[in-house]
Amino acid sequence: MTFVQKALARAAGVESAEVGQILDVRPNIALSHDNTAPIRKIWQRLGQDRVAIPERMAFTMDHAVPAPTPRHAQNHQEARDFAAEQGVSNVFEVGRGICHQVLSEEALVLPGQVILGSDSHTPHFGWMGAFGAGVGRSEMAVIWATGEMWLRVPESMKVTITGELQPWVTSKDLALHLIGRLGADGGLYRSVEFHGDGLEQMSIESRMALTNMMAEFGAKNSYSPADEKVVEWLTPRLAARKDISETEAREEIRDSILAPDEDADYVEEVLINASEVGQQVACPHTVDRTADVGELSTIKVDQAFLGTCTNGRIEDLREASRVLKGKKIAKGTRLLVIPASSEVMNQALSEGLIQDFTEAGAMIGVPGCGPCMGNHSGVLAPGETCISSANRNFKGRMGTPEADIYLASPAVVAASSVLGRVAAPQEVVS
Amino acid sequence: MPTVDLSQPLTGRVWKYGDDVNTDVIFPGKYTYTKQDPEEIAPHALEDLDPSFAGAVQPGDVVVGGSNWGCGSSREQAAGCLRHSGVSAVIAKSFSRIFYRNAINSGLLVIAMPEVVDLIESGQEITIDLTAGTVCSAGRSWPIPPKSDSLRSIVLAGGLIPATKARLEAGQ
Numbered sequence: 001m002t003f004v005q006k007a008l009a010r011a012a013g014v015e016s017a018e019v020g021q022i023l024d025v026r027p028n029i030a031l032s033h034d035n036t037a038p039i040r041k042i043w044q045r046l047g048q049d050r051v052a053i054p055e056r057m058a059f060t061m062d063h064a065v066p067a068p069t070p071r072h073a074q075n076h077q078e079a080r081d082f083a084a085e086q087g088v089s090n091v092f093e094v095g096r097g098i099c100h101q102v103l104s105e106e107a108l109v110l111p112g113q114v115i116l117g118s119d120s121h122t123p124h125f126g127w128m129g130a131f132g133a134g135v136g137r138s139e140m141a142v143i144w145a146t147g148e149m150w151l152r153v154p155e156s157m158k159v160t161i162t163g164e165l166q167p168w169v170t171s172k173d174l175a176l177h178l179i180g181r182l183g184a185d186g187g188l189y190r191s192v193e194f195h196g197d198g199l200e201q202m203s204i205e206s207r208m209a210l211t212n213m214m215a216e217f218g219a220k221n222s223y224s225p226a227d228e229k230v231v232e233w234l235t236p237r238l239a240a241r242k243d244i245s246e247t248e249a250r251e252e253i254r255d256s257i258l259a260p261d262e263d264a265d266y267v268e269e270v271l272i273n274a275s276e277v278g279q280q281v282a283c284p285h286t287v288d289r290t291a292d293v294g295e296l297s298t299i300k301v302d303q304a305f306l307g308t309c310t311n312g313r314i315e316d317l318r319e320a321s322r323v324l325k326g327k328k329i330a331k332g333t334r335l336l337v338i339p340a341s342s343e344v345m346n347q348a349l350s351e352g353l354i355q356d357f358t359e360a361g362a363m364i365g366v367p368g369c370g371p372c373m374g375n376h377s378g379v380l381a382p383g384e385t386c387i388s389s390a391n392r393n394f395k396g397r398m399g400t401p402e403a404d405i406y407l408a409s410p411a412v413v414a415a416s417s418v419l420g421r422v423a424a425p426q427e428v429v430s
Numbered sequence: 431m432p433t434v435d436l437s438q439p440l441t442g443r444v445w446k447y448g449d450d451v452n453t454d455v456i457f458p459g460k461y462t463y464t465k466q467d468p469e470e471i472a473p474h475a476l477e478d479l480d481p482s483f484a485g486a487v488q489p490g491d492v493v494v495g496g497s498n499w500g501c502g503s504s505r506e507q508a509a510g511c512l513r514h515s516g517v518s519a520v521i522a523k524s525f526s527r528i529f530y531r532n533a534i535n536s537g538l539l540v541i542a543m544p545e546v547v548d549l550i551e552s553g554q555e556i557t558i559d560l561t562a563g564t565v566c567s568a569g570r571s572w573p574i575p576p577k578s579d580s581l582r583s584i585v586l587a588g589g590l591i592p593a594t595k596a597r598l599e600a601g602q
Contacts, residue, residue, distance in 0.1 A: 022578070038466050046595050064463055071464050120504040120528055136506040136532035138590045145594065150580070184450050185498035189527050218498060220527055286450055373459035373503070394454035394502060396478035401455070 002156035002264040003223045004191035007131040010258065011114040017153045019265070025151045029090075029109050030056055030143045031117035033099045034063040037078035039118060043141035051086050051144040058090035058108055059083055060099040065368040067094070068376035097341025097367040098309045100124040100212065105343050107238035107249075111226035112258035116140070116149060121309050121391065126192075126211035126222030127204065128230050129257060133221045154220045156191040156260075157268040161198030163275040168425045170319070171206035172311055172389070172409040175213035176280035178272065180290030188218030190267070193260060198274040199224060204233045205315035212310045216287040216391055226257045279424055281387075282407035285395040293412055296422040302384040304335045304417035306410055307365065308372050311389035312340030314347045316410040321353045323414035323425045329361040330420030336378045338365035362417070374399035387416045434489055436539055436586065439559040440518040442490030444567065445483060446552040447476075449496035453508040453529065455479035462505045468514040475511040489516035492556045494547055496522065500529025506536060513538040518558045521565065523547050534581055535590035541565065546572050 001009075005017045012023035032039055036059045043051070051057065059079050067073035076094060083091045092102050100121055109115045111129040115122060118140040125132030135149065143149050159178065165171075179186065192214050199207070207224045214222035231253050239249035279293040306312070306320050317339065329335045337357050339345040345367050348354050354364055363378075371378035372390045379399030380386055386398060386405050393405035408416070411425040418428045434440055455478040457471065465471050476483040476493075493512060499522035500508060509532040512520060519539040533540040539560065546565065550556065556567040563574045577585075587593035 022580075034463050038463075041466070042591060045591050046598060048598070069464070075463055118504055120502065134504040134528050136504055136509075136528060136535055138506060138535040139531065142590055142594050145598065184501055185524065185526075188498060188524060216501075218501060218526060286452075288450075373454075373462070375460055375463065379460075392452075392454070392502060394452045396458050396460075397454045399460055401458075401478040 001261055002191060002266070003129070003193055003258060003260040004131060004156055004221060005153055006258045006260070007112060007114055008151060008153050010112065019153050019155055021153045022150050023153060024148045025114060026148045027116040027143065028056060028113040029058055029103065029115040030140060031058050031099055031103060031115060031119065031122065032140055033060045033119060034072070034075055035118050035137055036082065037075040039137045039140045040078060040082050042138055043144050046141065046145050048145050053144065053147040054087045057088045057144065058103060059088060060092040060096065060102055061094045062098045062368040063373065064375040065094040065366055095342060095366055097344070098312065098369055100309045101313065101340040101344070104128070104208070105237060105341060107234045107241055110234065110253055110256040111230060112256045116143060121212055121215045123214045123219055123222040124208065124212040124309060126214065127207040127224055128234065129223060129226030129259070131221050134215070154189055154191050155267040156193055156264070157187060157270065158193050158195060158266040159270045159272065160196040161194060161272050161274050162196050163198050163273045164201060165274045165277065168411050169277055169279055170409040170411070171202055171210040172213070173277055173280045174272065174274060175210050176282055176290050176407065177277045178270070179213070179217050179288050180280065182270070184216060184286055184288040185218045187214060189220055191221050191223060192217060192219040193223040195225065200227065203315055204229055205313040208313065209310050213391055225259060279409065279412055281412065281422060282393055284393055284404040284406065287391070287393060287407065293408065293422060293424045296406070299406065299422040300385060301333055301387050301416045301421055303378070303380060303386040304333065304413045305371065305378060305386055305388040305390065306335070306413050307338030307340065307370050308390040309340060310391040311410050312338060312344065314344050316389065317344065317348045317353045320410045320414035321356045323411055323428050324360045324418065325356045327360055327418050327428065329417040333417055333420040335360070335362040335417040336365060336370065337362050338370040339367050341367050371398050373397060387413050387422060389413045434516060434518045436518065436560050439557055439561070440490040441555060441557040442488055442492055442518060444492055444494050444550055444552055444554045444556050445480070445487065446494040446550065447479060450498045450501055451479060451495050452502035453500055453505055454502055456500065456508040457505060457511045459503065462507065465507065468510065471507045471511040472514040475515040484515060487515050487517060490518050491516065492558060493517050493520045494522065494550050495520065496547060497524045499525050501526040504528045506532045509533040509536040509538045521547065534584050537585055537589035539585055541574055543572060543575070
């Protein structure tokens with residue numbers, strides 16, 4: 001069986017699962033964020049007094065934080081009230097960070113488990129070898145009410161990454177390369193499994209960017225093996241959350257791991273030689289319109305945005321700092337940096353990265369999603385161009401349909417802010 | 431709101447668009463946490479794709495798209511705004527999985543008919559007959575691919591919430 005067959009079978013309480021089978025799956029975690037308040041209104045229409053699974057629910061406040069309008073503030077307040085009323089304790093306040101980063105840091109999801117989220121980037125949790133998939137608001141309301149949701153077991157495709165990435169090339173470039181090569185629907189409705197020695201070499205942060213981006217490939221979920229790096233990243237976090245020893249935590253994580261069989265069936269196999277991938281940029285207005293960074297050096301940049309659930313982690317900030325330290329951002333260009341979580345913010349502060357950014361002339365935002373989906377805090381003017389480390393460049397995404405959004409790695413975003421145009425980091429750092 | 435009754439054959443006009451139409455152009459992200467109700471969301475349907483749509487769409491019209499319709503965000507309003515604008519169905523070559531689920535769960539009929547999309551043009555008259563299981567346009571008729579009984583019952587109940595409410599009340 002593939003990973004997804006095993007994970008969904010276990011979550012449905014059955015021995016095995018066939019591709020195409022519909023299973024009633026009981027997710028280990030049901031995630032919602034700023035949409036908790038509207039989901040509550042839908043849930044109320046079901047006529048229940050109590051949710052069925054308070055211990056498995058998690059709320060983050062991240063999409064519009066701190067609240068830009070009274071209406072957004074009311075959403076947050078309703079989520080807090082609802083959590084108190086229903087006994088939901090996994091509540092992560094304004095400023096804690098983006099849902100996928102925070103739930104990873106809290107070790108609320110473990111390898112082999114199933115998380116359903118009312119957020120399309122829930123395939124993110126593939127980084128640890130967990131099944132994550134996005135659902136809609138009505139579905140989340142029904143999960144709260146019944147503890148389960150029907151899911152079809154998808155076909156799987158296997159992406160094998162060999163070799164080593166070139167200097168300044170990242171897993172973001174790999175993801176854009178894959179999406180550019182096979183299209184925004186290249187993984188449509190599939191479980192996209194990553195394997196290979198190229199993946200094994202990657203840091204946890206790099207794997208997160210890769211599996212996060214699979215939402216833009218049409219994937220239902222993504223998977224990367226739960227190797228020792230994953231176990232060691234999660235162990236102290238689970239130990240801290242549950243107040244158990246690291247030995248106990250490590251054992252619990254290892255016991256939870258599921259891996260695909262050697263002879264599992266894949267509908268498609270793709271091989272990527274990492275050493276042949278260059279710095280990629282996705283051009284407006286779809287993620288699969290990719291180009292090499294060098295082809296876009298005439299594109300002037302009004303705003304550079306470093307952050308989001310794709311590339312707002314400590315490794316991303318370190319990469320950007322390597323480019324920006326001691327430099328100034330170009331006149332006429334703005335740089336906005338938003339760490340993905342408070343943990344990332346604290347680490348960046350202790351390493352002096354935040355000061356590197358502010359001395360270069362950057363603005364620093366509150367951990368959260370920032371302007372990624374056009375709510376607030378750095379949206380664009382008509383006619384402007386933004387280069388962003390986010391995952392989506394759809395028309396209108398950052399507040400106006402008359403702006404252009406280019407997607408790239410943190411280093412390319414940083415270099416572009418220094419030169420005021422789309423630029424490779426090698427143009428700034430020798 | 432002109433939400434249509436799918437138990438009857440419905441005739442309207444085709445609004446045709448391309449591949450990879452995403453949820454940001456169907457229902458802009460800037461409204462996702464402030465606009466929820468049918469009368470709030472319907473006027474913004476396809477706002478950043480075709481600003482003429484929301485003001486001119488008539489009950490029974492059909493939206494036709496290429497491959498990967500509804501890719502992007504999980505926002506359910508992308509399906510809801512189309513349903514509440516009065517369209518009877520979205521026909522596309524293929525759908526993004528979350529949009530597809532959201533549509534079923536919102537009571538919006540979605541039909542994947544890759545072989546039919548290229549034969550239908552904007553402005554043509556089109557009839558959807560769910561009881562007979564056919565789509566008719568330009569003098570031709572195509573069978574609607576069958577959905578499982580559970581999906582069909584969710585659509586006919588008007589969405590996942592009314593269907594689940596009935597199930598919970600029946601003690602199932």
